[in-house]
Amino acid sequence: KQEVTQIPAALSVPEGENLVLNCSFTDSAIYNLQWFRQDPGKGLTSLLLIQSSQREQTSGRLNASLDKSSGRSTLYIAASQPGDSATYLCAVGGNNDMRFGAGTRLTVKP
Amino acid sequence: GAVVSQHPSWVICKSGTSVKIECRSLDFQATTMFWYRQFPKQSLMLMATSNEGSKATYEQGVEKDKFLINHASLTLSTLTVTSAHPEDSSFYICSALLLYNEQFFGPGTRLTVL
Secondary structure: OOOEEEEOOEEEEEOOOOEEEEEEEOOOOOOEEEEEEEOOOOOEEEEEEEEOOOOEEEEOOEEEEEEOOOOEEEEEEOOOOHHHOEEEEEEEEOOOOEEEOOOEEEEEEO | OOOEEEEOOEEEEOOOOOEEEEEEEOOOOOOEEEEEEEOOOOOOEEEEEEEOOOOOEEOOOOOOOOEEEEEEEOOEEEEEEOOOOHHHOEEEEEEEEOHHHOEEEOOOEEEEEO
């Protein structure tokens, strides 16, 4: 059974810092990996989707990488802003299912 | 991108009553939809996989008689929480499966059972 782990569980940084969120998974036979943002009490906002054949995806200040062989993905956020404060979830897509990590709660202080 | 809606967005009910949550894919057909549950400060947990025209597949530990899932059409799946209890209070999110195993998520339904 696929297990997804996110480190750190919580992160607090000053505004303007570049930061990296980590996601690891136990089964490398994945279809895709997706990073989501979740604001308190709200649903999910998809940030980046990386197919299994891809190594990275970029959107604005966000860059996500995927290394299937080592079971790792990172989400890089450049020049962080207070509006980036949220919980970031990593989800690994298998054959018709998706397994989520517990999330990293990010706080960006002005 | 594809749009998935959920209704209602929030519901408060008395203990012992049943609550139905709808999940609709608005601009595409989805033969497979998923239901997730999220308790406060925890991640999403898959409850069941809903396949159009067949019985849902439940994850271990999820009571199929308590969480009734119906996927009667290619654009609609419903989750009914039967005889709800306070411990069922949670955030329920559905998703619909599109090509290349990409899932699109609904906005979620917050259920509070008094």
